[in-house]
Amino acid sequence: MKRFRNLLVLFGGLWVALQISSCATSSVSMQILVPAQISVPQHIQKIAVANRSLPAKGQGVWNFVEGFLSGESVFADREGSSNCIRGAVSQLNLGPRFQAVLADDLDLKGTGTRQFPVMLSWAEVEKICKDKGVDALVLLETFDSDIAFSKKTENVTKTVNGKEVVVPEFLSNLRINVNAGWRVYDPANKQIIDESSFMDDKGWDTRGATEAESFNRLPSKRSAINESGYFAGEQFAIRISPGWLPATRSYYTKGHDDFKIAREYVRAGNWDEAAKIWNPLTTNPDKKIAGRACYNMAVACEMKGELEAAVGWAQKSFRDCGLKAARSYFQIINKRLLDQKKLKEQMGE
Numbered sequence: 001m002k003r004f005r006n007l008l009v010l011f012g013g014l015w016v017a018l019q020i021s022s023c024a025t026s027s028v029s030m031q032i033l034v035p036a037q038i039s040v041p042q043h044i045q046k047i048a049v050a051n052r053s054l055p056a057k058g059q060g061v062w063n064f065v066e067g068f069l070s071g072e073s074v075f076a077d078r079e080g081s082s083n084c085i086r087g088a089v090s091q092l093n094l095g096p097r098f099q100a101v102l103a104d105d106l107d108l109k110g111t112g113t114r115q116f117p118v119m120l121s122w123a124e125v126e127k128i129c130k131d132k133g134v135d136a137l138v139l140l141e142t143f144d145s146d147i148a149f150s151k152k153t154e155n156v157t158k159t160v161n162g163k164e165v166v167v168p169e170f171l172s173n174l175r176i177n178v179n180a181g182w183r184v185y186d187p188a189n190k191q192i193i194d195e196s197s198f199m200d201d202k203g204w205d206t207r208g209a210t211e212a213e214s215f216n217r218l219p220s221k222r223s224a225i226n227e228s229g230y231f232a233g234e235q236f237a238i239r240i241s242p243g244w245l246p247a248t249r250s251y252y253t254k255g256h257d258d259f260k261i262a263r264e265y266v267r268a269g270n271w272d273e274a275a276k277i278w279n280p281l282t283t284n285p286d287k288k289i290a291g292r293a294c295y296n297m298a299v300a301c302e303m304k305g306e307l308e309a310a311v312g313w314a315q316k317s318f319r320d321c322g323l324k325a326a327r328s329y330f331q332i333i334n335k336r337l338l339d340q341k342k343l344k345e346q347m348g349e
Helices: 002-019 061-070 076-094 122-132 211-216 221-240 257-267 271-281 287-303 307-319 325-347
Strands: 025-034 046-051 099-102 136-160 163-186 191-208 243-252
Touching: 025 257, 025 287, 025 325, 046 076, 046 122, 076 099, 076 136, 076 163, 076 221, 076 243, 122 136, 136 211, 136 221, 163 211, 163 221, 191 211, 191 221, 243 287, 257 271, 257 287, 271 287, 287 307, 287 325, 307 325
Parallel strands: 046 099, 046 136
Antiparallel strands: 025 243, 136 163, 163 191
């Protein structure tokens, strides 16, 4: 799914942490600004987000029948789509690029299926944008959800009254598949900036001593669709807006007594003083110590936003000193450096 591309930096940082977890290290957390998947023109700063996925009067009969026969909440997709646009607005406003407003008062009708409706007329788009005081209109054009439920029984060994006994355990599984289709309307250029569909899955697994107990621990289908819809909206926002992601960085704290001293400065958030201690160790005749010091210097530079210097230190750590973990870290920092050009373009810097 497309959301995994946006977690590259996060998982990359965790991968490096795992690689060096067997060594004596500590870790720090940070927030990283990552570019959006697509670039939106700079004249667009304010966005209205609205729901157009609901069917017009008389077109939703089959949806009602389908929901009734399948046991799904009849109005689940209506609520789910409403949560979807709320998730998009929330995520857009968390990023530094756009100011988003929720236009849930608009009565815009679509197909009620996964089929995109015809484009909204530019006259209507212009009127909406003028009324809302925004530069562009983002519409949830389609929204549909599928629900799958399964159950099974497993025999497990438990200790009862000091004795091991085999008892049945009941497992329940609920899976929600949400398909959301979006269009981004640019009235100034009379252009559709983006038209895309996203398919996301969320699942819940529960266990219980009885089938009823396991089933009752699942969320209701209605609330599951609402949660999945909100999540789908967040994922679309990540597509069009730069956003902040959490990441973890590890640094070496053993191998030389000075590493322990530097650790205290890091804990205080004083990377400059920590770097003053690590820097002399980068030329230590012991390649292991030098490699770790170079690696730590790379982390210090990244934390201070000096990505080019961080790339150089990471490269020195694995090429000159043979520290294997530094190779993966070099790739992560180099990717961040390449992303800077795209970020500057998207942020208008």
